[in-house]
Amino acid sequence: MDFFKNKFTLFGLLVFIISILIIVITLFSSSNNNSTNNDEYASSGGVLLGDPNAPVTIVKFTDYQCPSCGSFTLGPGKQIFREYVDTGKANFIYRNYPFIGDESFQAAEAALCASDQDSLKDYDEIIYVNWNGQNKGTYSEKNLTTMAELLQLNVNSFSECMSSDKHIKNIQKDIDDGKKLGIKSTPSILINGELIVGTKSYGDYRVIIERALGN
Amino acid sequence: MQSLTEIKYLWAFSAFISLLGLVVTTYLTVLSFGQIEASCSIQGCNEVLNSKWAKFQGVPLSFGGMLVYGIIMILSLSHTSSINILTRKIILLSTFIGLSVSAYLTYIEIFIIKALCQYCITSAILLLINSITIIIILKKEKLFISFHIWQVLFSEDVAKVSANPQNQR
Numbered sequence: 001m002d003f004f005k006n007k008f009t010l011f012g013l014l015v016f017i018i019s020i021l022i023i024v025i026t027l028f029s030s031s032n033n034n035s036t037n038n039d040e041y042a043s044s045g046g047v048l049l050g051d052p053n054a055p056v057t058i059v060k061f062t063d064y065q066c067p068s069c070g071s072f073t074l075g076p077g078k079q080i081f082r083e084y085v086d087t088g089k090a091n092f093i094y095r096n097y098p099f100i101g102d103e104s105f106q107a108a109e110a111a112l113c114a115s116d117q118d119s120l121k122d123y124d125e126i127i128y129v130n131w132n133g134q135n136k137g138t139y140s141e142k143n144l145t146t147m148a149e150l151l152q153l154n155v156n157s158f159s160e161c162m163s164s165d166k167h168i169k170n171i172q173k174d175i176d177d178g179k180k181l182g183i184k185s186t187p188s189i190l191i192n193g194e195l196i197v198g199t200k201s202y203g204d205y206r207v208i209i210e211r212a213l214g215n
Numbered sequence: 216m217q218s219l220t221e222i223k224y225l226w227a228f229s230a231f232i233s234l235l236g237l238v239v240t241t242y243l244t245v246l247s248f249g250q251i252e253a254s255c256s257i258q259g260c261n262e263v264l265n266s267k268w269a270k271f272q273g274v275p276l277s278f279g280g281m282l283v284y285g286i287i288m289i290l291s292l293s294h295t296s297s298i299n300i301l302t303r304k305i306i307l308l309s310t311f312i313g314l315s316v317s318a319y320l321t322y323i324e325i326f327i328i329k330a331l332c333q334y335c336i337t338s339a340i341l342l343l344i345n346s347i348t349i350i351i352i353l354k355k356e357k358l359f360i361s362f363h364i365w366q367v368l369f370s371e372d373v374a375k376v377s378a379n380p381q382n383q384r
Contacts (some may be wrong), residue, residue: 023281
């Protein structure tokens with residue numbers, strides 16, 4: 001066992017063990033965060049779609065420039081809507097957590113302006129369908145207005161809403177609430193208070209929703 | 216004797232580079248497991264770190280990088296005072312695996328995600344420097360008699376002949 005008698009080797013081993021310990025501590029604190037039960041707090045803002053009295057509440061914190069949020073919205077998110085929100089088993093709350101850049105904030109404002117015309121779900125999807133990289137001008141006011149036009153929204157009201165900045169305070173509240181809930185990245189989904197970070201398969205969400213439904 | 220001292224310094228240099236790589240990959244693994252956004256000075260960094268290629272079976276690839284750098288660092292430090300053929304083979308194999316994965320991920324970043332992650336690029340550069348250093352050391356030790364990695368990894372003859380580089384001079 002000459003290998004372990006070498007003080008340099010022992011030093012290397014010690015450094016490596018410290019690195020592993022840092023990872024273990026991170027994993028431990030992360031799993032503690034995931035068990036936060038802040039359902040009421042998470043659903044105290046945002047835009048609610050579906051039956052307000054449904055037994056399950058799903059809250060989505062997203063950034064429109066985050067590709068993983070697009071994967072959720074256009075993938076398992078759509079299936080969740082079809083299977084649970086449209087059938088009245090769950091309701092869905094949209095909350096914004098823009099952090100990637102100005103365009104994230106602008107897209108969030110546009111989504112809320114579309115929400116004023118009862119088109120949040122469609123607008124939310126069209127934003128992600130048109131995603132083409134971060135902070136590259138994809139979500140300029142002109143492009144966001146074109147998206148509203150494509151969905152046949154009232155463009156004048158939409159533009160008026162965008163220039164009024166009336167939703168800034170709502171977005172800021174989402175961000176503040178997200179921080180208090182310990183949200184560090186997007187997408188962060190809360191299903192009756194259970195936090196799921198990142199995009200998982202539809203099956204993973206289904207298991208949690210069914211459990212929340214008592215099945 | 217001068218060459219032996221030089222070889223020891225080169226192993227120490229390899230250990231130092233591995234230590235830097237270990238710090239970078241530990242940071243990336245903490246970000247991934249802790250679900251924290253990276254602070255990036257270039258655009259597209261989080262795009263890479265949140266992409267589907269950043270994880271394999273739910274485990275961040277940076278954790279694999281930690282293991283590779285950890286192994287190379289510990290074994291390189293052991294070589295500053297002893298000669299062991301088996302540990303050299305492990306180092307070479309780890310470097311080969313690390314460099315292959317790193318090259319593949321750099322390709323994914325540039326051509327598929329079309330965004331760069333400063334930490335991933337730093338790790339790739341450190342691994343490249345380390346690989347070059349290790350090849351230089353093995354050539355100096357006359358272990359790396361050709362550039363055929365499999366010959367060094369699996370040939371018993373190479374191991375026997377090169378067991379004591381001092382005797383060959």
